[in-house]
Amino acid sequence: MNEITCWFDFASNYSYLSVLRLARQKEVIVHWKPFLLGPIFKELGWNNSPFVLQKDKGDYVWMDMPRQCAKYDLPWRQPSEFPRRSILAARVALLGDHQPWIAEFCARTMLANFEHDEDIGNETVIAGILTSIGLDADALLTAAQSDDNKARLRARTEEARALHIFGAPTFFAGADMYWGNDRLDDALAAALHR
Amino acid sequence: MNEITCWFDFASNYSYLSVLRLARQKEVIVHWKPFLLGPIFKELGWNNSPFVLQKDKGDYVWMDMPRQCAKYDLPWRQPSEFPRRSILAARVALLGDHQPWIAEFCARTMLANFEHDEDIGNETVIAGILTSIGLDADALLTAAQSDDNKARLRARTEEARALHIFGAPTFFAGADMYWGNDRLDDALAAALHR
Numbered sequence: 001m002n003e004i005t006c007w008f009d010f011a012s013n014y015s016y017l018s019v020l021r022l023a024r025q026k027e028v029i030v031h032w033k034p035f036l037l038g039p040i041f042k043e044l045g046w047n048n049s050p051f052v053l054q055k056d057k058g059d060y061v062w063m064d065m066p067r068q069c070a071k072y073d074l075p076w077r078q079p080s081e082f083p084r085r086s087i088l089a090a091r092v093a094l095l096g097d098h099q100p101w102i103a104e105f106c107a108r109t110m111l112a113n114f115e116h117d118e119d120i121g122n123e124t125v126i127a128g129i130l131t132s133i134g135l136d137a138d139a140l141l142t143a144a145q146s147d148d149n150k151a152r153l154r155a156r157t158e159e160a161r162a163l164h165i166f167g168a169p170t171f172f173a174g175a176d177m178y179w180g181n182d183r184l185d186d187a188l189a190a191a192l193h194r
Numbered sequence: 195m196n197e198i199t200c201w202f203d204f205a206s207n208y209s210y211l212s213v214l215r216l217a218r219q220k221e222v223i224v225h226w227k228p229f230l231l232g233p234i235f236k237e238l239g240w241n242n243s244p245f246v247l248q249k250d251k252g253d254y255v256w257m258d259m260p261r262q263c264a265k266y267d268l269p270w271r272q273p274s275e276f277p278r279r280s281i282l283a284a285r286v287a288l289l290g291d292h293q294p295w296i297a298e299f300c301a302r303t304m305l306a307n308f309e310h311d312e313d314i315g316n317e318t319v320i321a322g323i324l325t326s327i328g329l330d331a332d333a334l335l336t337a338a339q340s341d342d343n344k345a346r347l348r349a350r351t352e353e354a355r356a357l358h359i360f361g362a363p364t365f366f367a368g369a370d371m372y373w374g375n376d377r378l379d380d381a382l383a384a385a386l387h388r
Contacts, residue, residue, distance in 0.1 A: 059358065
């Protein structure tokens, strides 16, 4: 079976590109691994995204994104708030592990952030996404905020750290790690040929 | 005329990929802009390459480089010292502005660092490269270390800062900036279509 693991943060703009590209393809099975970059950045001494902390890099990224979206035929609007709080979306996505709706939820949540400029940290926005794909929003939001599920997200982020993940998106094809949307083609090629 | 400007540091491994790729192609005219990343990193509070300061990222980079070199059909040996002092090579390359030997000097110096694991901070190594392409090594090394030329390199690095360059390689096609070897194809496409 051709499989790829995609580690991503819903707040990450380059994760947006990869999540949409993977949600649209049918060649490989995707294991979706939402996690939080914040704790990993904090260990590096960063209290925010490098795109905020390093002004020149940040300015460049917002020039780069529309070009990248044009290349991949993806919609784009620069979020009015960056990075958005992604913890709620990540907790909900954890509930989608091995569920048929996981890819659709991830894609729609990314589009809410990077096409529609919606606050994905807001329960109403996430409820709207869940409802739009025919799911029980109230039940899922309650389960997402349970202590067990909060612990699962902490464990997921610990797992990312144990894998030496330092940014998002990060892919694995077998044991081989690929960092960044710019390596997604390489990761897919590796997954297809193994 | 199809033109691209390539800003690079001889110590930078991703610059190595781009310098070799550009030296081998004949579609666009390349304006070679060696500069020093060190002063720019220092302004960000970094006293070394992020590939040294961020261990997980550094470990990843040394896994990524052989894969990238295989993709571009380039030789690769991980330097035993990283990053190497690139100031001498940059000063010599400045003398090659508008000279027919500039591309060859840049390519051979990069190969010395990233294929042959030679210390490009050493005068003997640079002299060997200059001699190998039929140039007067003594005369060029003397000119490279003149006060005028040292001032030119400082001005070059100031120019990089004024352009908001924050990493290497960085390309310009017209006014459009592209960061990283992963954007070289996009930069070339932009240069060819303008």
